[in-house]
Amino acid sequence: MKKMHIIVLVCIAAAIVVLISYTGDLTTYETIASAKEKEGKFVNLIVKLDKAQPMEYDAVKNPNYLTFTAVDTLGNNIKVVYHNNKPTDMEKSERLVLKGRVQGDHFECKDILLKCPSKYKDDPKANKTIQTNS
Amino acid sequence: MNYIGEHLLPGQIGHFFAVLSLVVSLLATVTYALAFRTADPMAKQSWLKLSRGLFFVETISVLSMFVTLYYIISNHLFEYKYAFTHSDLSLQVEYLLACFWEGQEGSFMLWSFWHCVLGWILIWRSKEWEAGVMMVVSFAQFCLATMVLGIYFFGNKVGSSPFVLSRNEGFFDSAPIFKDVMTGHLRADYLTQLKDGFGLNTLLQNYWMVIHPPILFLGFASTIVPFAYAMAGLFSRKHEWIKPALPWASFSAAVLGTGVMMGAAWAYESLSFGGYWAWDPVENASLVPWLTLVAGLHTNLIYRNTGYSLRPTYFFYIISFILVLYSTFLTRSGILGDTSVHAFTDLGMNTQLLLFVLVFLLPALFLYFKEYKKIPSIVKEENTYSREFWIFIGSLVLFLSGIVIIAKTSVPVFNKLFGTNIAPPEDAEFAYNQIQIFVAIVIGLLTAISQYLKYKDTPKAFFGKKVWIPTLIAVLISLTISFFGDVHYDKKGPGFLFAIHMAIFAAVYAVVANAAYVWLGMKGKIKAAGASVAHVGFGLVLVGILISSSKKTVLSWNTTGITPLQGDPKAKGNAAGDPAENLTLFKGVPTDMGKFMVTYAKDTVNPLDRKRYFEIDFSAKNGGEKFQLYPDVIKQNKGGEGFSANPAAQHYWHKDIFVYITSFQENNREDTTTFRNRETKVGDTLFYGNGFIILHKVSVNPPEQKAKILPGETALFLDMTVISKDGRRYPVTPGIALQGMQLRSLPDSVVSQSLVLKFNKVLDQNTGKLEIGIKESGAITDLITLKVYEFPMINILWLGVVVMVIGFGMSIFQRVKAAGRGALRVS
Known part of the structure; x- marks a missing residue:
């Protein structure tokens, strides 16, 4: 066996090891119910903002404290605490991806990804829902 | 039915050219293939002539589509x-082009346009390879033409046309x-009701977004050239294409690299990723083809100089183009929806x-593996002391x-x-x-030493004699950075910090060794030093990345004590992590922010670009510098209600300070009410317009309010709860601070209730009677919350990119010149 072959094999093996070790860091998308069962584990929730419940954000009191209620497609809800500023247009977004973990009675959110129907989009259907809703 | 005021002609012209472009590109593919296959030189010439004519029509079609669409956008034909x-009516002229690439259709047309430009250069320069290469380019043009077609075939929609009517x-x-009230159909004069378009996404209203996409797409488009050469080589089993492909690969690497880094510059300036690079899938998808292309460029060099590595060169050039197609699939299919913020x-x-990916991937891989054994390769092993071994x-x-x-x-896939x-x-x-930090270490070291090795075999004395000087200099510089550069990125443990220091050495080594090689190895012949210059640039990019990323700091830590934070934000295990990064500023009130006192002085709306600019005054506490920054916000369009923020930056040679507005509240009503004074004592309840207030207790110098109390002051705070009619509770703690006879009021507020509470004085110590002031105003004073970041040494990164591109340019120039002279080797 040539040394080049050995090096190539070693490098490929290293790449595979890296990828396998990466799978250990991966997280999962969960529903609110299943996230509550895995309290303390870092998960991703795909939810909607519950507009019936109050959203609290007061930049004077604390610009780094936002709390609201999230509801998932199964109808479960959970209080969310986010230690950062309120993302603009949050009320408008049709879907939120929340990254964080359940702690006690609430979801400690580390990051919020907004899925706005209108942002970056030229989907007529999405824009239409906005117009008819408002 | 005819509608009043519609301009249907541009759309018809656009459609016509879209179909024409589809047909002629397919025909050109066929005729180029025939020219490629035929052995008869006469027939070949006539096929080539026909093909060029078809490609000319193709070019005209693509240009016409471009002009037509520009006409539609610039004339605001909202039908x-x-x-x-x-787009919308208020959009500035300079952003009209950005409307093109906001949608997928326009960016496909841009890609097509670059193929046309590259196609003509290939027709002009590629001589006997023209037929084979242009066959592949024409086929790609055909595929791109289907993307903007928008016609139904057997119930399946093929492509999405930019010329459809709203x-x-x-x-x-x-x-x-x-609607027509009578019939329920669209009114004939519906256009009179159509006042304005949805507008261009506010994030894209940035000058980088005007120039970044064309460069990036030129980079994407140009990867087809090495690929097409490789395919033609596999088809014809001739491998001389490797020489003309080399400057093309350099060109492609330079342009794609520039495009990617311009995207990084945009991300940096708009802070939409929180920095210049966030490993967002969209960024990754354009970086990876660059990596494989650079790999191919290097194996190509090995083959030209030693005859080794032809097979990997084929593979890398093929895979680079396939990866460009794959990145198109990733960013445009919506599959990244939950992981990327920036996909189409x-x-x-x-x-x-x-299908676009597969139609190139499958035949290319099939052909590659079928021909693999026939691609020449040297049986004898590379020497360990040879340049080709380490470059490989x-x-x-x-x-x-x-x-x-x-x-x-690809996890979402x-x-x-x-x-x-x-x-x-x-x-x-x-x-x-x-x-990737380890990749940076390895690549940095290899970049540093490879030039000092010779092809085939290196005399050990030569290597040792030349390499020690740059090594010594690099060790000294990197030790200086490590010890005095204040690189303390310990968030991920000492192991990662050690890796950062190793990588800093490797990157510095790459810079120093390649700069030194111009004199040590090439005796100052700067003209031929394109590779060294590009490597110096690459090394600088690495140095810039390492130092700036590991030293990014947040200046706007919320230490004002306006409210106690929920737990220690820096504590480990706090799921919220560190993002207590927002600071609240009241208009006209200087606020303490680390090294600076910052003041929100005023704000103005510029009618031209529809942005609201905030003037933020910075003054260094040590009395040194003072400067103003003007971050702005622009109202979201497209159904969005909020604002998107654009940062402003103070640039220094060694660092940038970025400010951006995370929220603002404007006092739009006249504030006429004054404080009403009320008597109360502990346990009492006071009413206000929208509920009541309970006073729980009075505390002296409470530790949680320490930040508000100056040394030497005695402070009294009232622990109160405001309960609004809808049952929501808000804790408030107004206070007073005393120093001798000096009395300082520390009012507290509940913004959502427009309520300000002020502790006026103690009326009677014995009965515990106090006086507090209650103000229920229309609105509280204007306030903003902002984030301030400091990015050090980012300019090394940008400088590195520029140097790298210059280096690529030099080597392309050298090779093209050498090819013109008929000389074979340059390096």
């Missing part, structure tokens, strides 16, 4: 969906103002996009690092294929960084 959804796309179906939306073309190792590392990145980026629900890891960026 067309593209103008309606991507009224045919269902925009007005649910809007009664466009699904236009319902996923199958077509997938470097190429392999680049390729594998690209594979690792793209595999991670795996989810789709296997029905899993895997999500990115908790710290997605670190998952990339912890691997």
